[in-house]
Amino acid sequence: AMDTDLSSQDRKDLDKFIKFFALKTVQVIVQARLGEKICTRSSSSPTGSDWFNLAIKDIPEVTHEAKKALAGQLPAVGRSMCVEISLKTSEGDSMELEIWCLEMNEKCDKEIKVSYTVYNRLSLLLKSLLAITRVTPAYRLSRKQGHEYVILYRIYFGEVQLSGLGEGFQTVRVGTVGTPVGTITLSCAYRINLAFMSTRQFERTPPIMGIIIDHFVDRPYPSSSPMHPCNYRAGEDTGAVYPSVEDSQEVCTTSFSTSPPSQCVFTVTKAHFQTPLPVVTDTLKVPVMGLAFSHQLSSSRLSYQPAALGVGSADMGYPVLFAGGLNAAHPHQLIGPGKEGGVPPIPSQPAHGTQADQERMCTPLDGVHYSAATPSSSEDTETVSNSSEGKCGSPHDLLETIFIRKVGAFVNKPINQVTMANLDIPFAMFAPKNVELEDNDPMVNPPDSPETESPLQGSLHSEGSSGSSTGNTHDDFVMIDFKPAFSKDDILPMDLGTFYREFQNPPQLSSLSIDIGAQSMAEDLDSLPEKLAVHEKNVKEFDAFVETLQ
Amino acid sequence: PCRTRCCAPSALTPAMNCRAEVLEVSVEGRQVEEAMLAVLHTVLLHRSTGKFHYKKEGTYSIGTVGTQDVDCDFIDFAYVRVSSEELDRALRKAVGEFKDALRNSGSDGMGQISLEFYQKKKSRWPFSDECIPWELWTIKVNVVNLANEQERQICREKVGEKLCEKIINIVEVMNRHEYLPKMPTQSEVDNVFDTSLKDVQPYLYKISYQITDSLGTSVTTTMRRLIKDTLAL
Numbered sequence: 001a002m003d004t005d006l007s008s009q010d011r012k013d014l015d016k017f018i019k020f021f022a023l024k025t026v027q028v029i030v031q032a033r034l035g036e037k038i039c040t041r042s043s044s045s046p047t048g049s050d051w052f053n054l055a056i057k058d059i060p061e062v063t064h065e066a067k068k069a070l071a072g073q074l075p076a077v078g079r080s081m082c083v084e085i086s087l088k089t090s091e092g093d094s095m096e097l098e099i100w101c102l103e104m105n106e107k108c109d110k111e112i113k114v115s116y117t118v119y120n121r122l123s124l125l126l127k128s129l130l131a132i133t134r135v136t137p138a139y140r141l142s143r144k145q146g147h148e149y150v151i152l153y154r155i156y157f158g159e160v161q162l163s164g165l166g167e168g169f170q171t172v173r174v175g176t177v178g179t180p181v182g183t184i185t186l187s188c189a190y191r192i193n194l195a196f197m198s199t200r201q202f203e204r205t206p207p208i209m210g211i212i213i214d215h216f217v218d219r220p221y222p223s224s225s226p227m228h229p230c231n232y233r234a235g236e237d238t239g240a241v242y243p244s245v246e247d248s249q250e251v252c253t254t255s256f257s258t259s260p261p262s263q264c265v266f267t268v269t270k271a272h273f274q275t276p277l278p279v280v281t282d283t284l285k286v287p288v289m290g291l292a293f294s295h296q297l298s299s300s301r302l303s304y305q306p307a308a309l310g311v312g313s314a315d316m317g318y319p320v321l322f323a324g325g326l327n328a329a330h331p332h333q334l335i336g337p338g339k340e341g342g343v344p345p346i347p348s349q350p351a352h353g354t355q356a357d358q359e360r361m362c363t364p365l366d367g368v369h370y371s372a373a374t375p376s377s378s379e380d381t382e383t384v385s386n387s388s389e390g391k392c393g394s395p396h397d398l399l400e401t402i403f404i405r406k407v408g409a410f411v412n413k414p415i416n417q418v419t420m421a422n423l424d425i426p427f428a429m430f431a432p433k434n435v436e437l438e439d440n441d442p443m444v445n446p447p448d449s450p451e452t453e454s455p456l457q458g459s460l461h462s463e464g465s466s467g468s469s470t471g472n473t474h475d476d477f478v479m480i481d482f483k484p485a486f487s488k489d490d491i492l493p494m495d496l497g498t499f500y501r502e503f504q505n506p507p508q509l510s511s512l513s514i515d516i517g518a519q520s521m522a523e524d525l526d527s528l529p530e531k532l533a534v535h536e537k538n539v540k541e542f543d544a545f546v547e548t549l550q
Numbered sequence: 551p552c553r554t555r556c557c558a559p560s561a562l563t564p565a566m567n568c569r570a571e572v573l574e575v576s577v578e579g580r581q582v583e584e585a586m587l588a589v590l591h592t593v594l595l596h597r598s599t600g601k602f603h604y605k606k607e608g609t610y611s612i613g614t615v616g617t618q619d620v621d622c623d624f625i626d627f628a629y630v631r632v633s634s635e636e637l638d639r640a641l642r643k644a645v646g647e648f649k650d651a652l653r654n655s656g657s658d659g660m661g662q663i664s665l666e667f668y669q670k671k672k673s674r675w676p677f678s679d680e681c682i683p684w685e686l687w688t689i690k691v692n693v694v695n696l697a698n699e700q701e702r703q704i705c706r707e708k709v710g711e712k713l714c715e716k717i718i719n720i721v722e723v724m725n726r727h728e729y730l731p732k733m734p735t736q737s738e739v740d741n742v743f744d745t746s747l748k749d750v751q752p753y754l755y756k757i758s759y760q761i762t763d764s765l766g767t768s769v770t771t772t773m774r775r776l777i778k779d780t781l782a783l
Contacts, residue, residue, distance in 0.1 A: 039618035042633045042749035044601040046611045053600045055616035055633070121727060127595050128721040130617055130630045135714035139628070172718055175725035 006180050010114040014179055017114070018074050020051045021122045022081050022102055025129060025186065026066040026155060027056050029083045029100050032133035033142040033151045052123035062153075069155040075104045077182060082161075084154040085138055090147070096164035097138040097151075098190040103160070105185060109178030121177040125186060128175045136172065136190045165191045570686040571723055573716050577625075578705050579659070579693050582652065584622040585713060586645040589689050590665055590757070591620070591631035592717055594641070596724045597667060597685075598632050598752040602743070604736040615750055626710035629717065634750045644757040651761050652693060659693030661761040667753045669731050670741040681756075684729055 006014065031038050040055035050056075066081075075081050080103040088094040112118055133139060142151045162169065174186040535542070577585050600613030616633035631638065648663045655661070667685040696702050731753065734742045743751045 037619035037621065037628075038630075040616035040633060042600070042614060042616040044603075044613040044749050046600065046603065046613050050614040053612045053614055055614045116733075124596060124724060124727075127617075128724060131592050131595065131717050131721055134619070134628050134630055135717045140626070143628075173725070174721065177727075 006114070010180070014114045014118065014181065015074060017119055017122055018179075018184065019070075021126070021184070022070065022075060023058075023063055023066050024051055024054075024056050024126055025081075025100070025102055026083055027058055027062055028126060028129050029085070029133055030059065030062045030153050031057070032130075032139060033085055033153065035142050035145045035151065052119065052126050054123060054126055056126070065155050069157045071157070073157065075102050075157075075184070077104050077106055079158060080104070080160050082156050082158075084156065084164075085142075086152050086154070086164075087138075087141060087145075087149050088152050089149045094152070096191065097141065098136060098188055099160065099162055099165065100188045101160050101186070103185050103187075104182040107178065107183045108180055109183070110180050112178055112180060114180065118177060118179050122184075125175045125177055125184075129186060132172060132174050132188065136188060137192065138190060162189050165189055166193070168193060567729065568683045568686055569723075569728060570688065571719075572688045572690065573719065574690040574692070575709070575712060575716065576692040576694055577709050578696055578702065579653070581622075581624045581705070581709055582649045582691060582693060583642075583645050584625050584627075585709060586648065586663055586689060586691070587620075587631075587641055588622065588625075588627065588629040588713055589687075589716055589720070590641050590645070590663075591638075592629055592720050593665055593687050594637065594752055594755070595630060595632050596720070597755070598634075598637070598750045599743075601745075601749065601751050602739060604739075608735060610736070613749070613751075622710075624706065625713065626706050627713045629713075632750050632752075634747060636747045637750060637752065641757075644759075648759040651759065652691070655761040659695075660691065661759060662688050662690045663757065663759040664688045665755060665757050667755050670754065672741065681754075684731060 040057060042055065043050075046053075070081065073079060080101050082102075083100040084096060085098040085100070086094050086096045138151070141149075145151050169189050169191050171187055171189045174188065176183050176185045178184075573589060575585055575589075595617065598615060600615050602610045602612055604610045617630050618633050619628055620631055621628045645663070648661065652659060652661050665687040666683045668681045668683040671680040671682055673679055694705075696705055731742045739745060742754060744754050745751060
């Protein structure tokens with residue numbers, strides 16, 4: 001009778017191959033999500049340590065984590081090794097992107113030669129893994145990680161859990177290798193549509209991952225591998241859903257042309273002096289995500305599409321500053337566009353601030369405009385003319401104050417930082433950005449400790465804008481979706497839309513301003529007869545000149 | 551999508567099926583090179599081993615294959631290739647010629663480039679050696695012209711997505727574990743592998759291309775032998 005069982009040597013070899021294959025698989029996957037290009041050298045002389053004849057480095061922490069997860073076991077039927085890749089924003093929100101599964105099924109290939117064929121096919125499978133890890137969506141995300149988010153991995157052993165990937169996830173098979181004890185299969189299930197993120201994803205607990213793949217952070221997080229069910233604590237925060245939320249959602253998503261006032265706008269929830277409205281924030285999460293992410297995945301570049309955050313609560317009298325860059329600690333400091341945007345920063349002087357506040361428009365909710373302030377005093381004119389400095393309610397300035405600030409991940413966000421992320425929308429930092437703000441650099445302006453309770457409150461830094469420490473006037477600030485026709489936002493950093501916004505309100509021509517203008521106009525008028533006389537004298541010369549041109 | 555079909559076996563040898571896979575891509579002119587390199591390198595990644603070192607008693611050890619990431623400039627795409635400058639140069643040369651031929655052909659910008667893996671079968675004099683293909687990859691290329699920057703931008707992304715699909719297709723085929731030449735003895739190794747490179751050892755391959763005119767017939771057939779098999783004799 002033929003001995004169909006594996007010889008003990010073969011069995012030992014096979015176990016070793018599978019073990020090292022599992023370890024190398026983890027290395028390939030994790031290294032492919034580090035955000036860097038990988039390069040290893042070929043070597044014609046074999047070195048003893050290159051398993052499967054492939055030069056795959058071994059990152060010690062990764063090997064350690066993998067060994068810990070495996071705990072001396074090997075993938076077997078019902079016991080799969082999974083590498084979970086997720087994304088974590090600097091705000092603390094995390095989301096699963098991919099699950100790579102190394103599984104074993106019962107289909108055995110008794111005839112196959114272990115030391116030769118299985119080994120070579122495992123090598124081929126690793127090559128396929130190298131190729132496939134570059135074509136799933138998480139690869140491009142991981143190449144861009146750093147400040148706003150990092151990519152984390154987690155290894156677990158046991159049953160595959162795909163529920164964290166949201167609906168509609170896709171699967172790609174990397175390959176299979178038959179062995180006498182079963183068939184090894186390697187596959188990846190990946191989230192395809194971040195917009196479909198369910199509300200379960202707002203994980204606020206500390207990372208459950210072992211090590212963070214982020215070269216900006218050099219200490220590993222404590223590893224605590226038990227899988228946490230993602231639970232969105234909906235009950236705590238949400239209250240009534242404001243019907244107007246949905247309405248303004250629709251408003252936001254419309255594009256507007258660039259001509260004045262009727263450009264709507266939609267305005268956002270109100271200010272600080274209201275009671276905290278976590279409700280609003282929370283319910284806004286999902287729709288915002290929709291906007292932000294569906295764009296994110298289709299193009300790697302983030303283009304500017306302001307998140308829809310409108311809430312016109314019946315309670316709120318009027319629109320408030322949206323992400324207006326107001327510094328609660330320095331009420332008169334208006335944070336405006338950073339230098340990178342090409343717009344001068346706003347001087348933070350109380351005088352300006354006050355003035356700004358006065359000029360600022362209180363646009364009612366239905367208000368259609370935030371056009372440049374119309375006050376007629378010269379002071380106002382000046383204000384308007386300084387609008388490029390981000391004062392006041394000019395549309396230019398409103399728009400300019402909406403931007404994302406890049407900070408190092410996990411940096412304690414200062415309150416004066418105006419970002420979409422501060423609006424407490426998870427992954428809001430994936431919403432398209434516009435301009436970076438140096439003024440918000442925590443290095444430059446040390447962050448103030450957050451003092452507000454309401455996430456909304458905190459994010460809006462409401463107090464400052466109205467300029468009054470009492471915060472009674474409040475205003476406007478409108479967010480509009482600004483998409484110039486025929487312009488694609490994400491080709492260049494300075495695109496048509498940005499250009500238009502920045503130069504939308506140029507300072508008044510001095511000759512047109514009443515005082516100065518009037519004066520020089522009078523002078524001009526006086527000098528006209530003289531000039532005419534001179535020209536008449538030279539008329540023959542002029543005619544001759546014209547002749548030469550013909 | 552990949553289509554597999556079998557070529558007729560040669561009459562002189564035991565029946566051997568050559569599997570053939572066809573991939574199609576539509577790209578802009580400046581994307582041709584990178585797209586071709588991405589596909590060819592991905593195939594060759596799977597069809598190259600480390601250098602063999604034969605020892606006594608017919609055993610051999612295998613060198614190590616390194617890999618590296620390549621980012622495309624004109625396509626939102628990245629791929630992995632074998633770390634071998636010689637191999638990269640050989641592929642770039644072939645792809646460069648293909649691209650030039652496409653451009654100069656004056657046709658609608660359609661052509662195809664083929665990567666064929668073959669084995670050599672030595673024949674006795676006066677017969678010359680036979681080349682028996684066992685795997686044939688054909689990439690059909692359609693060059694499109696785009697009108698403006700916005701279209702180009704979309705094309706960058708779309709072609710990137712398409713190439714991701716092609717990579718997945720290639721890996722699927724590789725995973726079928728179908729016919730591969732037997733591992734050769736030392737005397738036969740040059741009939742199976744290209745041993746001319748110093749750091750890796752791909753299976754014997756040749757790259758050829760054709761430019762199609764608008765009627766779909768092949769106007770120029772150019773064969774380029776990258777393996778100097780005549781010199782090896």
